[in-house]
Amino acid sequence: MLVPAPVLQLPVDAPTLDRLHGDACINCGTEDGPLLPAGHAYTTDGEGQLGWPVAACPDHREARP
Numbered sequence: 001m002l003v004p005a006p007v008l009q010l011p012v013d014a015p016t017l018d019r020l021h022g023d024a025c026i027n028c029g030t031e032d033g034p035l036l037p038a039g040h041a042y043t044t045d046g047e048g049q050l051g052w053p054v055a056a057c058p059d060h061r062e063a064r065p
């Protein structure tokens, strides 16, 4: 079962940014497709939160309820 990701504090590093852009699995970071929509991850700059539509590899997509 995939635990909801914590809200990420900005700025994030480059690999994390790839995940937020949906270019890599939000859970394990693989760029091997097919990557499937996997809801949203959230970042904060200390004031507001920003939601990012993220993707997951089939292994982690299937792990979601």
Ligand SMILES: [Zn+2]
Pocket (backbone or CB within 6 Å): 025, 026, 027, 028, 029, 030, 056, 057, 058, 059, 060
């Ligand atoms: Zn994955």
